[in-house]
Amino acid sequence: MQDKILATYVLMDLLFVVCGGLLLIFALVTKSELTQTPTIQNVATDLLLNVCPLTAAIANSVLVFFTFLVSVPAMVAPMTRGWLKFHGYLVVVCAIFTMLIGLTIWFDTLKTRQNLSDIWNVQPNTTQSLLQQRFNCCGYNNATSPPFFVPDSTCPNPLAAAANIGCVTPFVSFANTFLDTIFTGAFGIVGVDVALILTTAMLLKDRKEKERYRHIDEKQGTGSF
Template sequence: MRDNIFLSYVLVDLLFAVGGGLLLIFALVTRSEIDQTPTIQNVATDLLLSMCPLTAAIANAVLIFFTFLMSVPAMVMPMTRGWLKFHGYLVVICALFTMIIGLTIWFDTLKTRKNLSNIWNAQPNTTQSLLQQKFNCCGYNNATSPPFFVPDSVCTTPLVAAANIGCVTPFVSFANNFLDIIFTGAFGIVGIDVALILTTAMLLKDRKEKERYRHIDEKQGVGSF
């Protein structure tokens, strides 16, 4: 007879492991991309990704994989509840960890203009020029207030630069849309964690009831089922 509760638990647990894999791949690929030479195509995304807590994401992914491994004894021993409880507690920790990462990125979106101003000021002229070319703008606020524009193919002269917009508006808009995708993904993983917590609780209840019935049958001399 097929155990639908157990199968649901296994399915969501596998999704949980996949979420950890995606988190690890994202962090490792991001680190690799950040180390590459900036271009017009990747300069903005790389600067934004450098703001993300990548080390915490890697640590979270490792914890997720460890938690998944702790679910294996609960799967292979169909009547055990100790391993299942331990796994459930670890899933709660993983969910909180991932939520903190997502909330950290979300909170940064509330301070995007300030954060991007600090990032812009810390960049060399070559990177600022790439951002100007990407967003077709001149200077951060505008061409006539510090930090001043960098002469390039977009901002060829002070007159041309003064007629162009500052980079702050398109850069902030791009950053908010990009970071929204990242923290939404993190919250999506938290959603899987919550689903796993619920299926774990259901499986615990199911195993407890089966154990109770088994004890009743043993007392009646029927034997375990």
């Protein structure tokens, strides 16, 4: 039974560190992409990712890797419980950290329209034009109310712009779908953390029972279990 519990613990621990690796890769790749010149294909996603807590995600992944290293003595020493307890506490911290990141992104989706308005207003005309081309729209709210549309191939003149929709509706719809995917992924990682916490508790209980039986055997003079 102990072998099965330990094997489950090791499996969840490996899955835990894989999630940390994916989190780090996502944050680093995203930071790298944000330094590149925006295009029609990536302008919307880059603007959304730029307001995500990427630095916190990197810090979280570093904590995950440290937590995994702490688990190594717990796996190598079959009866130790000190390292296992310390590892369990660190996993709880990682889970809370990741959950806070997910909740931060989720909370932003509750005020997407206002957030995107603020983002739109600080963008240069070139970026606003890319967004207009990306969503086939003119202006943020519409072509006739501020912030006004930027003349480009999608909105070449006031008459054509007035016949087109504002960017707010397609941009908000895209942002909600995109951010939903990100915070759902964060909550999925929290689910892995919770599963690891449960397997850690099971392994601790199993080792505690083995330790108790060993002491009983020693008192009876039959040697360790």
